[in-house]
Amino acid sequence: MTSFATHLECSRCQEDFPVDQIQQVCKSDGGPLLVRYDLRRVRDSITTEALRTRPETLWRYRELLPTSGEDSVSLGEAMTPLNVAPRLGAALDIPGLLIKDEGLLPTGTFKARGAAVGVTRAAELAVKTLALPTAGNAGAAWAAYGARAGIRVVVVMPVTTPDVIIRETSAYGADVYLVAGSIADAGAMVKKACAVRGWYEASTLREPYRIEGKKTMGFELAEQLGWRVPDVIVYPTGGGVGLIGMWKAFDELRAIGWLDQKRPRFVAVQAEGCAPIVRAFVDGRNESEPWPDPRTFAAGIRVPKALGDFKTSPSRGLTRARSRQASASRRLLGTSSCSKRSASQAASRSPWAKGRSRSRCRLPARPRGCSYAPKGARRSRARRSSAAMAGSARARRSSSSTPAPVSSTRNPFKATLREIWSRISSPMNRRRCT
Numbered sequence: 001m002t003s004f005a006t007h008l009e010c011s012r013c014q015e016d017f018p019v020d021q022i023q024q025v026c027k028s029d030g031g032p033l034l035v036r037y038d039l040r041r042v043r044d045s046i047t048t049e050a051l052r053t054r055p056e057t058l059w060r061y062r063e064l065l066p067t068s069g070e071d072s073v074s075l076g077e078a079m080t081p082l083n084v085a086p087r088l089g090a091a092l093d094i095p096g097l098l099i100k101d102e103g104l105l106p107t108g109t110f111k112a113r114g115a116a117v118g119v120t121r122a123a124e125l126a127v128k129t130l131a132l133p134t135a136g137n138a139g140a141a142w143a144a145y146g147a148r149a150g151i152r153v154v155v156v157m158p159v160t161t162p163d164v165i166i167r168e169t170s171a172y173g174a175d176v177y178l179v180a181g182s183i184a185d186a187g188a189m190v191k192k193a194c195a196v197r198g199w200y201e202a203s204t205l206r207e208p209y210r211i212e213g214k215k216t217m218g219f220e221l222a223e224q225l226g227w228r229v230p231d232v233i234v235y236p237t238g239g240g241v242g243l244i245g246m247w248k249a250f251d252e253l254r255a256i257g258w259l260d261q262k263r264p265r266f267v268a269v270q271a272e273g274c275a276p277i278v279r280a281f282v283d284g285r286n287e288s289e290p291w292p293d294p295r296t297f298a299a300g301i302r303v304p305k306a307l308g309d310f311k312t313s314p315s316r317g318l319t320r321a322r323s324r325q326a327s328a329s330r331r332l333l334g335t336s337s338c339s340k341r342s343a344s345q346a347a348s349r350s351p352w353a354k355g356r357s358r359s360r361c362r363l364p365a366r367p368r369g370c371s372y373a374p375k376g377a378r379r380s381r382a383r384r385s386s387a388a389m390a391g392s393a394r395a396r397r398s399s400s401s402t403p404a405p406v407s408s409t410r411n412p413f414k415a416t417l418r419e420i421w422s423r424i425s426s427p428m429n430r431r432r433c434t
């Protein structure tokens with residue numbers, strides 16, 4: 001099989017670039033490039049019935065992947081389960097709560113999706129060395145897939161990266177470097193090294209194929225729900241590639257007639273100590289500002305400035321009707337579980353908030369940062385949790401006349417979900433949405 005991909009398109013200016021050559025970002029404006037497909041040919045080539053006979057891996061959606069399909073770099077990417085969570089849903093007062101457990105993928109996180117497709121494409125383009133910064137799990141995932149493909153992987157991490165991730169990435173054979181500062185500083189070093197040495201830069205959204213792997217999360221969600229989309233998707237957000245990927249996935253499935261026009265509401269959740277998307281959304285800006293001194297225990301979402309954080313114009317390939325929807329939807333969105341600005345303020349401004357049912361909620365990703373507590377972090381985590389809860393309490397006091405008492409012993413994850421849901425479904429939020 002040959003790829004159905006036709007070209008790469010700049011997400012800022014829509015300039016086209018050939019898909020059969022190494023490309024990084026738009027040469028005109030630095031915008032991330034998106035893979036475009038011959039969707040009519042895809043529609044004529046595969047049906048949902050035929051899909052059912054294929055192995056349950058992310059490669060089952062190969063017509064909507066940029067790879068040739070001949071020599072995939074795979075470590076066994078099984079479809080992840082969409083678990084019903086009735087007891088947690090009842091405790092949080094969220095009917096129909098589902099959790100997509102991405103922790104079952106190779107290397108333990110959804111980063112494997114992006115690495116599987118990204119490294120496969122890098123191998124097809126005869127890349128010998130690739131480099132990327134990471135603050136969390138991406139480095140280990142790319143190192144593992146790079147080892148499988150025989151590609152040298154260079155990973156640059158902030159010195160604050162959890163030790164287990166540094167060791168895991170090294171164990172897969174990557175060259176690991178630690179730098180002072182945040183992932184932004186690591187990214188600057190990678191960019192410079194790639195420019196000097198001619199390495200392939202695999203930083204988030206600085207190559208076009210990681211997002212293609214991440215979007216299979218959206219394909220799986222739709223298929224597991226009988227080719228329907230969830231009402232609400234709540235998602236922990238650092239660089240935001242998973243969110244953009246799912247959005248792209250649903251767009252492509254609609255284009256080939258596998259989904260109706262319904263769109264889910266996306267809720268991007270960031271930590272109080274690093275919430276540039278939330279701040280930009282609340283302030284109504286077109287693009288986020290770098291977050292000074294980013295701090296959060298969840299290392300994977302400690303991203304002070306995302307590359308794909310801007311409003312874009314509609315794709316030339318879309319119909320006029322779909323273009324209107326797209327331009328309305330490609331706005332920044334976000335909520336923070338514990339920021340001073342409430343999640344509802346952010347979520348209610350989302351175009352998806354208007355006229356949406358709020359009866360069901362899906363959580364597509366297992367929260368990250370829970371499994372690797374660095375030495376001495378438990379005490380500081382407890383302090384931060386208390387601080388976060390205090391932030392939540394302040395937010396509630398400012399937005400509700402009957403604030404719930406907050407106990408420092410409450411599970412912060414549980415409180416976070418409860419608060420998100422209460423703000424999504426509160427009457428105040430509904431009024432603001434209509």
Ligand SMILES: [Zn+2]
Nearest residue numbers: 010013026029
């Ligand atoms: Zn451009």
